[in-house]
Each structure stands twice: as C-alpha cells, then as structure tokens.
Amino acid sequence: MDLVIQVLDSTVRLSTPLLLAALAGLYSERSGVFDIGLEGKMLAGAFAAGAAAAVWGSPWIGLLAALAASLAMAVIHAFASITVRGNQIVSGVAINFVAAGLTALLGQSWFGMGGRTPPLSGGQRFNPITLPGAEALKDVPLIGPIYEGLISGHNILVYFAFLMVPVTWWVVFRTRFGLRLRAVGENPAAVDTAGISVTFLRYRAVIICGLLCGVAGAYLSTAFNAQFGQNMTAGKGFIALAALIFAKWKPLNVLGACLLFGFLEAAGIRLQGVALPMIGQVPVQLVQALPYILTVVLLAGFIGKAIPPKAGGVPYTKER
Amino acid sequence: MAEKAAEEAGTGKAPKPVHPAIELRGISKSFGPVKANRNIDLRVERGTIHGIIGENGAGKSTLMSILYGFYHADSGDILIGGKPVRITGSQEAIALGIGMVHQHFMLVHNFSVLENIILGAEGGNVLNSARTRARSELERLEREYDMHVDPDAIIEELPVGLQQRVEILKALYRGAEILILDEPTGVLTPAEADHLFRILEQLREQGKTIILITHKLREIMAITDNVSVMRRGEIVATRKTAETNVEQLAELMVGRRVLLRVDKGKASPGETKLSVQGLTVADSRRVTMVDAVTFDVRAGEIVGIAGVAGNGQSELLEAIAGIRRAKQGKVLLDGRPIGVTGPGDPAAMRDRGLAHVPEDRHHMGLVLPFEENENSILGYHTKQQYLNGPLLDIDAIRNDAKAKIEQYDIRPPDCRLKTANFSGGNQQKIVLAREMERDPSVLLIGQPTRGVDVGAIEFIHKRIIEMRDAGKAILLVSVELDEIRSLADRILVMFAGRIVGERTPEASEGELGLLMAGIQDGEGRTGGRAA
Numbered sequence: 001m002d003l004v005i006q007v008l009d010s011t012v013r014l015s016t017p018l019l020l021a022a023l024a025g026l027y028s029e030r031s032g033v034f035d036i037g038l039e040g041k042m043l044a045g046a047f048a049a050g051a052a053a054a055v056w057g058s059p060w061i062g063l064l065a066a067l068a069a070s071l072a073m074a075v076i077h078a079f080a081s082i083t084v085r086g087n088q089i090v091s092g093v094a095i096n097f098v099a100a101g102l103t104a105l106l107g108q109s110w111f112g113m114g115g116r117t118p119p120l121s122g123g124q125r126f127n128p129i130t131l132p133g134a135e136a137l138k139d140v141p142l143i144g145p146i147y148e149g150l151i152s153g154h155n156i157l158v159y160f161a162f163l164m165v166p167v168t169w170w171v172v173f174r175t176r177f178g179l180r181l182r183a184v185g186e187n188p189a190a191v192d193t194a195g196i197s198v199t200f201l202r203y204r205a206v207i208i209c210g211l212l213c214g215v216a217g218a219y220l221s222t223a224f225n226a227q228f229g230q231n232m233t234a235g236k237g238f239i240a241l242a243a244l245i246f247a248k249w250k251p252l253n254v255l256g257a258c259l260l261f262g263f264l265e266a267a268g269i270r271l272q273g274v275a276l277p278m279i280g281q282v283p284v285q286l287v288q289a290l291p292y293i294l295t296v297v298l299l300a301g302f303i304g305k306a307i308p309p310k311a312g313g314v315p316y317t318k319e320r
Numbered sequence: 321m322a323e324k325a326a327e328e329a330g331t332g333k334a335p336k337p338v339h340p341a342i343e344l345r346g347i348s349k350s351f352g353p354v355k356a357n358r359n360i361d362l363r364v365e366r367g368t369i370h371g372i373i374g375e376n377g378a379g380k381s382t383l384m385s386i387l388y389g390f391y392h393a394d395s396g397d398i399l400i401g402g403k404p405v406r407i408t409g410s411q412e413a414i415a416l417g418i419g420m421v422h423q424h425f426m427l428v429h430n431f432s433v434l435e436n437i438i439l440g441a442e443g444g445n446v447l448n449s450a451r452t453r454a455r456s457e458l459e460r461l462e463r464e465y466d467m468h469v470d471p472d473a474i475i476e477e478l479p480v481g482l483q484q485r486v487e488i489l490k491a492l493y494r495g496a497e498i499l500i501l502d503e504p505t506g507v508l509t510p511a512e513a514d515h516l517f518r519i520l521e522q523l524r525e526q527g528k529t530i531i532l533i534t535h536k537l538r539e540i541m542a543i544t545d546n547v548s549v550m551r552r553g554e555i556v557a558t559r560k561t562a563e564t565n566v567e568q569l570a571e572l573m574v575g576r577r578v579l580l581r582v583d584k585g586k587a588s589p590g591e592t593k594l595s596v597q598g599l600t601v602a603d604s605r606r607v608t609m610v611d612a613v614t615f616d617v618r619a620g621e622i623v624g625i626a627g628v629a630g631n632g633q634s635e636l637l638e639a640i641a642g643i644r645r646a647k648q649g650k651v652l653l654d655g656r657p658i659g660v661t662g663p664g665d666p667a668a669m670r671d672r673g674l675a676h677v678p679e680d681r682h683h684m685g686l687v688l689p690f691e692e693n694e695n696s697i698l699g700y701h702t703k704q705q706y707l708n709g710p711l712l713d714i715d716a717i718r719n720d721a722k723a724k725i726e727q728y729d730i731r732p733p734d735c736r737l738k739t740a741n742f743s744g745g746n747q748q749k750i751v752l753a754r755e756m757e758r759d760p761s762v763l764l765i766g767q768p769t770r771g772v773d774v775g776a777i778e779f780i781h782k783r784i785i786e787m788r789d790a791g792k793a794i795l796l797v798s799v800e801l802d803e804i805r806s807l808a809d810r811i812l813v814m815f816a817g818r819i820v821g822e823r824t825p826e827a828s829e830g831e832l833g834l835l836m837a838g839i840q841d842g843e844g845r846t847g848g849r850a851a
Contacts, residue, residue, distance in 0.1 A: 176442040176450070183428045183439050190426040193390070194440025195411030310429070318390065 005149040015262030016161045017216045021240035024212035031205030032185040032311040036092035039237025040099030045070040045217020047103035050117035050228030059222045066218035074210025085315030115230035126155035126223035157219040169251040185309030188316040242295040264291045339402030341366040341529035347396035356382040358553040369530045371540040374550030375773035388420045389413040419491025423502040429476040481512035500531045509628045510833040537566045574775045584785045587809040590619035593793035599649030601635045609635040611817035617793040624808025625797045632817035633797045641676040642666040675755040679766030685751040688740040693721035724753040745776030762793045
C-alpha cells in the first residue's frame with residue numbers, strides 16, 4: 001500500500017510540468033500555431049525562476065521572472081509565425097536552441113557554477129502545503145493515506161497545474177474565447193469573415209501558452225528541484241507535445257496522457273536497481289528510456305488517427 | 321440625383337427620396353500593377369435581386385470583397401441606404417446589415433450548425449446563454465423562410481446544399497438586410513439550386529436586397545431583376561433583366577460574339593475502344609465509391625457521365641486512368657485488359673494511348689510553380705523527342721510548348737511564365753493541349769470547363785468535338801449538366817456509385833435532374849437527400 005501511494009505521489013509530481021506544458025501547447029495549437037518550442041520556453045522559465053529566486057530570495061519573484069522570460073520567447077514565436085508568417089517549426093526550433101544556449105551562458109557568467117544557479121533553501125522555493133485535516137485523517141484506513149500521502153503535501157504549483165485542467169476545458173468549450181480559439185485553428189477565414197481578428201486571437205493564445213510554460217519552468221527549478229541545472233527540462237517539452245497529440249488536443253485527455261507519462265517515469269525511478277522476478281535486474285538506462293519508447297510506440301499508431309487542428313502550422317493570409 | 325432634387329424641393333417637404341440599398345461611386349482597386357476594379361459605379365435598389373456577371377478575373381469578387389470590408393478601395397465612395405460609409409472590416413459590414421455567402425463556405429467543418437451561427441455574434445463571454453438565444457432565433461428564421469437545418473448537426477456531415485443554407489442563416493442571424501451570394505450554385509444539384517432560388521425570392525419579398533454573383537447566364541435570366549456585366553475590372557453595362565437576353569449578356573461579358581450552342585454533327589461510332597466491366601472502387605476509408613459499373617465507349621463518340629459531385633465519378637475516372645486501385649472489375653483498352661486492380665501505372669496507360677485530363681488541374685494536372693513549357697510535357701517528359709541523352713532537350717521542349725501555345729491560343733503567349741500566373745481557362749488549355757496533342761485513342765476528361773471563362777469554354781468544347789470527329793473515344797465527366805447535354809452523344813447518370821440510367825442528350829433537364837438526385841423512373845423511390 002505504501003509503495004503504491006509513493007509511486008502515485010511521485011507520478012503526480014512528475015506529471016505536473018508535463019501537464020502545464022501540454023496545456024500550454026493546447027492553447028497555442030488549438031489556435032493554429034504549432035509550438036515545438038515548449039521545451040525552450042520551459043527551460044528559459046526554469047532558469048529565470050532559479051536565478052531570480054536565488055538572488056531575491058523569494059519563489060514568487062522567481063515565478064514572475066519565469067513568466068516574463070517564457071512570455072518573451074512566446075511573443076517572439078508569435079511575431080515570427082503570426083505577424084511575419086514565418087515557418088512555425090523553424091521558429092520553435094530556434095527558440096529551443098536559443099534557450100539552451102542562453103541559459104547556460106548567462107548561468108555561467110552570472111553565477112560561475114558551471115551553468116547552474118545557486119541552490120535554494122527554505123523559503124526560497126515553493127514548499128509542500130499540508131491540506132487541512134491531513135493529520136487528523138492520517139489513520140483512517142484507505143482514505144487517510146490517500147488524502148495525506150497523495151493529495152495533501154504538494155506545493156502550490158502542483159495544485160495550480162491540476163486545477164488548470166478543468167479551467168482549460170471550461171475556457172475552450174464553454175466560453176466565447178474558446179469557441180473562437182477552436183474556430184481559428186480550424187478555419188481562420190471563417191473567423192476573419194465573422195469580423196474577428198485572426199492575429200489578435202492567435203497572439204492571445206500564444207501568450208497564454210508562454211505563461212503556462214513559464215509556470216512549468218518555475219516548477220522545475222523552484223519547486224520540484226531546488227536549483228536550475230543545465231538543460232534540466234531534458235525533453236519534457238517534447239514529451240508534453242507527444243502527450244498533447246496523444247490526447248488529441250483535448251484537455252481531459254491531456255490529464256490522462258500526462259499522468260501516464262508521469263507514472264512511467266515514476267515507475268522507472270522506482271525500478272532502478274530492483275531485481276524483477278523472472279527478468280532479473282533491469283538496466284537503469286532501459287528503465288529511464290521507457291517514457292520515450294512509449295512516446296514513439298503510442299504515436300506510431302496505438303492512438304488511431306490524431307487529427308490536428310486543420311489550419312495548424314499554416315500562417316493566415318487573406319484571400320478573396 | 322434623387323437627393324439633390326429633394327434638397328432643392330427642400331422647403332416644400334417633398335416626398336422622401338427612396339435611396340438605393342447600395343450605391344458605389346467611382347470605386348477603384350489595384351493589386352500591384354493589376355487594376356482589379358476601375359471606376360465602378362453601381363446602384364442596387366432595395367428589395368431587388370441584382371445580378372453581377374462576368375468572366376473569371378473580371379473583378380466581381382474583388383468588388384464584393386470591398387463591399388464586405390475584406391479589401392479597401394483605393395478610391396471611391398460607398399453609400400448604404402443613401403449614407404456614405406467607410407467599411408474597414410467585416411465587423412463594420414455586418415453592422416451595416418451586409419451579409420455574405422462566400423463561394424467557399426466560411427464554416428468551421430467540425431463545429432455544429434449552432435456554433436457556426438453564433439461564431440462572432442456570441443453576445444457574451446460565456447456561451448450557454450448565447451446558445452439558447454441562438455436556438456430560438458434560429459427556429460424563428462427557419463419558420464419565416466422555410467429553411468430547416470438541424471442546429472446540432474455537425475457541418476461536415478451535412479450535404480453542401482444544407483451547408484449553404486447555414487451560411488445564409490448565419491447572415492440573417494446577424495440581421496443582414498443586404499445579402500451577397502458569390503457563385504452560390506456551383507456546388508448544388510439542379511433541385512437544390514431551385515430551392516435556393518425560392519429562398520432568395522422569399523427573401524426579396526421580405527424586403528431584403530440580394531446581390532448574386534455568377535458566371536452562369538441562365539441563373540441571371542431566371543432570378544434577377546437587374547444585371548450588371550463586368551469585364552476587365554469595369555462595369556460595361558447594367559440592364560433590366562427583362563429587357564436583355566442571354567446572347568447579349570454573353571457578348572457583353574466576353575467583348576465579342578460568342579457561340580453558346582455547341583455545333584456538332586451526328587456521331588458515327590466505330591468499334592469499342594474502352595470497355596469497363598463491373599468496376600468497383602473504394603476510397604481510402606474503404607467506402608465503396610464506385611459500385612459494379614459497366615459501360616463501353618466506342619471510337620468517335622462522347623460518353624458523358626452526369627451526376628452531382630461526390631457520387632463516384634472522380635473515383636471512376638481515377639481508376640480507369642490508373643491513379644486509383646480498383647477493388648474488382650475489368651477495364652479493356654482496345655480489347656486488351658489494363659490492370660486496374662493492381663498498382664496503377666498511369667505512364668503505361670499513356671503509352672497505350674489513353675490520355676487523361678484530370679478533374680482537378682491544380683492538384684493533379686499541373687505543377688503550378690513550374691514554367692508553362694515544363695507543364696506542357698509533364699508525364700511525357702521521358703519521350704525521345706524531349707530528350708538529349710540523359711538530359712532534357714530544353715530547346716525542343718520550348719519549341720514544342722510555343723507551338724501548342726499558338727495552336728490553343730494560350731494567353732499570355734509566354735512559355736517561360738510560371739503556370740500559376742495563367743488564368744484558370746488558360747491553365748486548362750495547357751493541360752488539354754498536352755493530352756490532346758499526343759493523339760490518344762481514348763481520352764478521359766474530367767470537368768473540362770470548371771472555373772473556365774465563357775470564351776475559353778467555347779474553344780474547349782470545339783476541340784473536344786473535333787477530337788470526337790477524328791475518331792477518338794471520349795469519356796467526359798462533368799458536374800455541369802448543360803455541358804454534358806451539349807457535348808455527349810450518350811449520357812450515363814451516376815448516383816451513389818452506380819450508373820442509374822442511360823439517356824440521350826435530348827432527355828429533359830428535369831428527367832436527368834431526378835436521376836442525379838437518385839429518384840428512379842416512375843417508382844418515385846428516393847435514394848438521396850434531395851432538397
């Protein structure tokens with residue numbers, strides 16, 4: 001029982017950055033702007049948060065810095081792909097490279113710790129919150145451990161990420177903005193002829209994407225870890241992208257997909273050095289590669305046809 | 321002028337002048353060096369149906385886009401109901417009561433009808449109330465105009481006729497008083513088109529003003545009150561429809577006399593060239609699109625396949641041409657089978673004398689960014705005459721292209737020009753020249769005049785008849801019933817993948833229309849969703 005709770009608890013924590021990044025991508029891609037720069041934006045956010053929190057001693061200032069850094073990159077992506085109608089993939093790749101290079105360079109020149117930011121301690125990072133009643137319920141069978149061990153005791157960004165799932169669902173399917181967002185990703189000409197600005201709509205979507213990536217980055221360096229390390233996103237942005245496709249661009253499916261990827265990672269960590277019956281000890285590398293292998297397998301055909309937003313990746317030009 | 325008279329009469333409280341619904345004064349618009357609209361003056365009276373007719377590229381769509389705020393005029397004034405207005409975007413046009421039904425529907429294909437209707441007119445940040453409001457408003461509009469559509473249906477599952485109805489409802493929902501329809505009947509069956517016209521007449525009775533843009537002369541005569549003819553960016557004439565006729569309008573459109581009827585003698589069919597036996601073709605979703613189709617085409621005759629788009633004609637043509645693999649059946653070319661159920665080989669077909677003018681010239685017939693001369697040998701580029709060892713013989717290709725340009729009157733006569741820069745009619749001539757000049761024994765032609773101007777249509781039809789008279793077997797697929805009736809010697813009607821009847825070209829339009837809608841002779845059995 002304890003083991004299950006532990007693995008699930010770790011699943012929740014590992015899923016959080018994926019969830020934030022995948023939801024970020026959802027807004028952007030639903031509007032018709034493909035974004036493979038989730039990784040770069042997250043990395044920039046993580047660095048900005050780690051650096052700012054270390055310098056000013058507050059995770060909240062770190063979060064603000066992360067939002068600003070990630071937002072700046074999102075605006076560049078928006079400008080390149082919406083205003084000047086550039087290639088969205090190229091712009092995304094460029095953002096990933098810039099983020100990887102710039103964080104290492106600035107980290108080294110500012111802190112001289114080989115690209116890392118100074119370690120954070122105590123109130124410099126987001127700490128676990130004990131939900132009311134967790135202590136009291138602790139000994140109630142089943143509910144107690146689940147509430148105390150799994151639901152309670154995460155930092156605020158985790159709760160924010162999971163809250164964003166129903167919020168995103170509501171925004172996308174129940175609001176005017178959401179209706180227009182979905183429409184502009186499918187047929188921007190229909191939106192344009194309805195008298196709505198395609199450009200403004202897409203900018204807003206990409207900006208939301210930038211903000212959520214910023215939160216994901218801040219989570220990595222000031223909540224999940226206690227410092228920024230070089231290239232600490234380690235492909236999480238791409239896994240989030242895979243989760244988004246796997247989830248067919250639907251918010252509730254995104255939750256499921258991210259939990260699945262998070263669980264694999266958690267299980268992988270747990271399995272390290274454990275000898276399995278019949279198989280023996282599984283090499284660490286293989287276990288660590290599991291989420292990535294799964295990504296390939298799932299995307300290669302297990303999910304059926306994932307139909308992306310029809311106008312995705314295509315800059316909008318007025319035609320007669 | 322009415323205004324001035326009223327002002328002068330001023331003190332005497334003369335009867336209020338009736339302003340036209342729309343008045344355009346001196347509208348001009350250029351795209352780079354191209355003058356799309358030149359000094360256009362147009363008056364559209366309230367409560368009338370005003371037709372605007374002209375060839376492709378005459379500037380009709382540009383003019384309407386200016387009116388709808390999609391483009392800005394370089395100069396000129398727009399008056400709506402007598403008041404000068406500046407329309408800087410679709411939102412303003414909508415606010416002024418202008419609604420537009422675009423040729424390519426501006427609908428979100430995976431949204432419901434209701435969602436499409438409220439898009440841009442939600443009236444609040446949260447959708448729930450908007451949905452309820454739209455639903456009751458939609459019911460009212462449907463009752464008033466007799467246009468039923470299920471509000472919860474998904475657009476892509478609706479037939480095009482209904483999709484168009486959604487577009488009209490969208491405009492009415494926004495309170496449109498002036499409705500612009502751009503080539504509305506291109507995708508409709510004759511019955512659907514008739515229903516559309518009834519709706520338009522009803523709208524006119526309610527006092528709405530309608531502008532109908534089309535290149536079909538028959539529609540202008542059938543429904544409009546007034547008609548303006550555009551040619552090369554100018555309005556060359558405006559007439560009362562009752563006081564003009566088809567020949568006069570065609571002449572105004574093209575700028576010279578046009579022969580609207582195809583002159584052709586009797587066919588003298590020879591031996592069977594192409595024999596299709598029990599051909600069955602499925603599409604990529606494994607839905608049977610062509611269902612056990614059997615027919616022959618003989619030398620010296622034109623067999624026309626009529627039908628509403630999407631009833632399997634495209635797949636039939638592609639299977640015979642070797643582009644699409646058939647599920648079963650046989651096709652004999654000159655008595656010898658071609659492997660239609662195997663992997664297709666269009667190149668081998670060409671070698672055996674089967675030429676194909678594909679339905680969609682942009683996707684299958686031409687590589688638009690290529691130069692004209694390159695497109696004029698596409699598919700035949702491995703022929704000795706175009707080769708110089710392993711290399712292309714550029715001079716031979718260009719000289720060959722120049723000869724075709726002259727023979728087919730392709731304009732502009734420049735074989736180095738990018739194909740995308742030719743008009744639709746001239747692009748089609750490039751494809752026709754390429755396929756016809758190979759002297760094939762069997763010619764498959766899909767939609768020979770889709771998006772082609774009246775002047776070029778005349779030319780293309782003449783060439784097709786010439787090919788027939790030279791003893792070629794021709795299989796013609798077209799969604800234009802008029803075209804089939806005037807060219808074909810025998811008409812096969814396709815519905816839902818089957819050939820549901822064979823008629824002579826003398827058969828009435830009504831009879832063919834019923835067949836095309838899947839209604840069998842006499843029995844009155846409905847097979848489709850005819851309007």
